[in-house]
Amino acid sequence: MGPALLFAPADRPERFAKAAERSDAVIIDLEDAVAPAAKTAARENMIKSGLNPATTMVRINALETEDAALDLAAVDRSKYKTIMIAKASEVDIIASLTRYKVVVLCESAAGILAAPRLAKLPNVVGLMWGAEDLVASLGGTSSRFTSGARSGSYRAVATHARSQLLLAAAAAGKMAIDSIYADFADVDGLAEESEDAVASGFGAKACIHPSQVNVVRDAYRPSDAEVAAARELLAAAEEAGTGVFAFKGKMVDGPILLHAKKIMTRSAL
Structure with a gap:
């Protein structure tokens, strides 16, 4: 998969086909993008979505939540075999999910520290990191500077976590996926960050808006x-x-x- 992966909220099924047309792979999202009251319907939308399993994964809720079990049961009713596990850190539990190809989304202190062990699991095919959830798990308020000369750039702890995940993935021969760029109106900032992802070794970058896809693709496409x-x-x-x-x-x-x-x-x- 890659290089431009596009999240599609599972409660917006009308967006599925367009997301597949515009990106290199779709992440049907059952987690943060879906309100609690809409999750049951979102699971049914995912099952009926009809996208190509080779270029589609399903993001499920964190494994310690009740929603995760319901998400996995729904995935088992679908044709999809690749899942992305939100807030992943539970090495033994993830190792037991052998019926899936797993992308672990490491977005907590525990997840980043577990990344080297997660990367070595046979069923894990890729690792992604998440900046805002990570900083929230630390008790912080923002992963990026919001003013001054460094406005928009990551804080040191986020940069460290990003590098840790990339190293863990590379050491195990797995794909590393760079985090989203939340300000989808900031094309220049996305382009700069995508170019850094390419130069650093990330195999793909996640997108939250279709307008970001070609920016990421351009960064990965050499001149x-x-x-x-x-x-x-x-x-x-x-x-x-x-x-x-x-x-x-x-x-x-x-x-x-x-x-x-x-x-x-x-x-x-």
Whole structure:
């Protein structure tokens, strides 16, 4: 899946098809986007949604809630096999959910600290982090600076959690998904954060509005110049036939070649 994942509230079934058309994968949301009184109907909407299971996942409520059991029962009545677990941290319980492919959404202190163990579970296919829930779990008020020169940028604890999750996912060979950008009117801020996600190694970024999808896609899609340079470098490496070689006045080794290969992979997105 990826690179642009789009949340679709399960109580708004009229949005499902449009979300699938406009994004690379849809996250049908049974959790925060759905009011408690609407959750029963939302589960039925999810079951009847008819989206492609290969590019659709269902976000369920936190496992310690009563809603989670009802969510899982509904998923079992659907054709979907991939779930996203909100506020994930319970390693043993998640390990037992072997009938699903699981994306763990680590959005608490416990979840971030459990990320390395969660990433190693065979049924876990990806990890995502959530900034606002994380800071709320710490007793804080905002994950981002709201004024001054650093306005809009993450606070240190959020940046640390983001890096922790990325490292945990990469160490286990699992996809890391970057958190949402809540201010969907701020296109420039989203573009900057998406470009950082790409450069840092996140495999995808979650979106909350269809207008964000192409911004994320553009960040993940390398330019023609980048593709041409990567192709030229890889051709030179094949011709050199050695581990380290000189190319245009610079030394090239394994990590540089890996960057070039990643660019070629992203060019196919």
